Amino acid sequence: MGNSTSKSTNRKCNAYNDCLIHLNDLTSSVSRTEGFENNIVQSYENIVREKMQDGNRFNNLPQCSAIYVSSNYLPVQKEKMLNRILPIYFEPNMYKPEEMAEYYKEPHYLSKILPELLKHNFDEILTAVNATSCYLAQKAGVPESRESHNVAIACTGLMLLEQLGNYTISDKEEKLLEYFDWYLSQFRELEEPIDAFLNHLHVLLEDKLIRFEEHIWLDKEHSASYTLIIRTQSCLDKFNSYIGRIYNDKFIHPKEFKLSVEASPYYIETRNKRFKVSNRRIPPIASSMFLNITEYPHLFLIEEQYRKFERDKEQDQ
Numbered sequence: 552m553g554n555s556t557s558k559s560t561n562r563k564c565n566a567y568n569d570c571l572i573h574l575n576d577l578t579s580s581v582s583r584t585e586g587f588e589n590n591i592v593q594s595y596e597n598i599v600r601e602k603m604q605d606g607n608r609f610n611n612l613p614q615c616s617a618i619y620v621s622s623n624y625l626p627v628q629k630e631k632m633l634n635r636i637l638p639i640y641f642e643p644n645m646y647k648p649e650e651m652a653e654y655y656k657e658p659h660y661l662s663k664i665l666p667e668l669l670k671h672n673f674d675e676i677l678t679a680v681n682a683t684s685c686y687l688a689q690k691a692g693v694p695e696s697r698e699s700h701n702v703a704i705a706c707t708g709l710m711l712l713e714q715l716g717n718y719t720i721s722d723k724e725e726k727l728l729e730y731f732d733w734y735l736s737q738f739r740e741l742e743e744p745i746d747a748f749l750n751h752l753h754v755l756l757e758d759k760l761i762r763f764e765e766h767i768w769l770d771k772e773h774s775a776s777y778t779l780i781i782r783t784q785s786c787l788d789k790f791n792s793y794i795g796r797i798y799n800d801k802f803i804h805p806k807e808f809k810l811s812v813e814a815s816p817y818y819i820e821t822r823n824k825r826f827k828v829s830n831r832r833i834p835p836i837a838s839s840m841f842l843n844i845t846e847y848p849h850l851f852l853i854e855e856q857y858r859k860f861e862r863d864k865e866q867d868q
Contacts (some may be wrong), residue, residue, distance in 0.1 A: 565612040577622035581800045593633040628646045628800040679707045744803045744811035753852035763860045764827045779842045817842040
């Protein structure tokens with residue numbers, strides 16, 4: 552999603568009032584872009600976008616509608632995205648497009664819902680949202696947060712639809728708490744970009760996508776200290792082309808990787824380092840990050856790959 556697509560989505564959210572703007576069949580490459588992230592943040596925060604009208608005056612574009620996205624991929628797993636969306640997974644045998652197509656053929660079915668919902672008193676709905684948020688937090692044993700409020704809004708909307716349809720969902724409370732627990736688990740499983748890279752490094756080394764001396768160096772200064780030197784951009788490209796392609800939510804943006812590394816306890820410094828590159832088109836000297844990974848919990852996995860590299864090196868000689 553480039554700037555033009557991002558701005559067109561923003562314009563749709565301004566042009567239509569109290570609707571859901573559907574982004575259909577979002578691709579993995581689009582879901583990883585900063586433009587998509589900005590759309591989600593702007594929609595959630597109701598940010599007014601400023602557009603120059605004639606070079607002197609601003610034309611403000613408020614967000615009048617929300618976004619919902621259908622995709623086979625989750626967006627990049629980061630807190631600023633997760634706490635602004637509610638992911639819902641549909642089993643293949645539960646969602647039947649042919650049945651939903653009937654509603655699209657007869658849109659008056661859907662057009663009758665919004666006027667009925669607008670009859671409800673806003674203060675009563677807000678009270679229900681706050682009460683549900685408090686209930687969820689108490690049941691999960693966590694403080695009230697944006698996450699509990701997000702699920703409470705969805706739950707309150709569901710209750711209104713139940714009233715409108717004169718229908719009750721079985722085991723609704725149990726299913727609600729189960730979903731909230733799953734939603735919170737997504738935050739517990741979040742990895743910092745540097746942790747994601749280190750946790751998958753041994754896999755990339757084993758598959759020879761990243762190679763010692765060509766992309767990284769492991770220096771053992773003495774028995775109690777290990778320094779890992781990574782050819783930053785090359786390693787990040789290898790990670791994204793393999794791990795980021797298989798696990799779309801693990802994709803790492805270069806700027807975020809740099810910030811994550813510098814804020815981590817592993818960071819030492821950034822400076823140029825000479826590598827033994829096999830491709831002459833690749834310059835041997837590149838900007839590199841020096842990390843002290845002595846306290847990294849899974850250091851033994853990287854050590855194991857390094858010992859294997861040294862054995863192969865001796866055999867080649």
